[in-house]
Amino acid sequence: MAQKVAREIALRVPASCRPKSAKDYEKSPITESIEEYTEGVYRLQEELDEVGTGDIAKYMSCTSASVTTMLKRMSDLGLVEHTPYQGVRLTEKGEALSISLLRKHRLLECLLVDFLQLPWDDVHDLACKLEHYISEEVADNISKALGSPVTCPHGNPIDATTPVTGRRLSDCVPGETVRISKITDERPEFLTYIKTIGLLPKTVVAVQSRTPFGDVLTVQIEESSESLPIGRDVAGSIWVYGEKYPEANRN
Amino acid sequence: MAQKVAREIALRVPASCRPKSAKDYEKSPITESIEEYTEGVYRLQEELDEVGTGDIAKYMSCTSASVTTMLKRMSDLGLVEHTPYQGVRLTEKGEALSISLLRKHRLLECLLVDFLQLPWDDVHDLACKLEHYISEEVADNISKALGSPVTCPHGNPIDATTPVTGRRLSDCVPGETVRISKITDERPEFLTYIKTIGLLPKTVVAVQSRTPFGDVLTVQIEESSESLPIGRDVAGSIWVYGEKYPEANRN
DNA sequence: CCAAAAATTTAGGCACAACTAAAAAATTGT
């Protein structure tokens, strides 16, 4: 009663939440998609010597044709150098953007796991989305609130410029005892799998055997023994610390 | 060194982060924009008796033409009932969506202010964006982690179905002493302003005077005295608890 | 009550970013 009257009202959606019009793209042409592509190229560059249109298409789950169009835009924005029919390489600007996004991504994962108690194998997707919307300042505050963590819950460095140390579990030889450092493949199904077998960061495992043609690695975790395929998507995305070549295996 | 070799790689962007194609919209046609519009209609319905295309256009800072197109889509999705040239009304489905979004929004604001220590007058915009990306489960976890707060930092109920109590500061009369309950206008500039004069939720203020034509209200906050325009966008969006008509003012 | 003003809708167009299909370039195999 006498509550709803006036016509003029100040309620407004924040400009940042308003759907974009053609004009808005002129002002800030770096869209969420462009960011996602840029970060994708960074991640792929960490795994591959050269990144091609097809690699990005696989990463983004889209057609090569779509990638070509995007690469044109990214190139115009100075994020990548693209030589048609050759490959892509991030520019300094593109690299800086990726590093910033990875920092936000990994700090968000820390927040989601450490403070909000969300499942370790589940937070990657959400962080992937949220990373585009938080500012450096918000990231700073997350870091402060959590006591300045240095890695995400999967062991990856919050500061992506940290030099790579350790090596892949797939490069280990029988007889070695190593400690899991990080998991670079963060697909939920994969993380759920390695969680159930107990391959979490900081776990110590002993490499037991490796099949003749080098396809399967057997590792001992705690009391049990597990077999893993060697390849980019399993033992290759699990990184470890530990002695490189134990005496027993020197020729 | 033997680090980058393989071609086949498992790295994939999560489906939820991939830019949408035409096909994707068929599967989940409720876009972020649709959500933002729906929530907007809810907010406007709380302030106005009837909500028209123009009201929404002001709220979204876009043209009425754009609103008409969106209302068509929202109507097709069963979120609103729209009678052309008349007005809009949320359906139960639209209301449920709004209530869910408001809960996420306000819990996010709690997280941003209480845990991440972000400025009180600054978190609304960010929460407005993030609310579209978190699930009910994430919202539940935020609530748990923060000890089940019942209002956002601006005093608005996390459960939007909470019956409205209290009244507007603009409806108070000289002589009353009231306690600020909530601020419904969350534009940063406005919040910054009322923060500097100390009009935060839970503050007790005394209404001192009101100009003859009812345009300006003078209130005493702590030691100082402030004048506020009466209208939807200032004293009208500040809600208070307190005795309705103090004895002194009964005719 | 009818004309002027205001609000709303229709019509036509644009940018983003996906898609398919077809053309062009690069790589591979004999």
Added chain:
DNA sequence: ACAATTTTTTAGTTGTGCCTAAATTTTTGG
């Protein structure tokens, strides 16, 4: 070395959601 295959690019289409301009409906005022 040249034909076949693979990879990449070009061309043309779709859907979202904005815009402007014009047409329509509703409201307001003489």
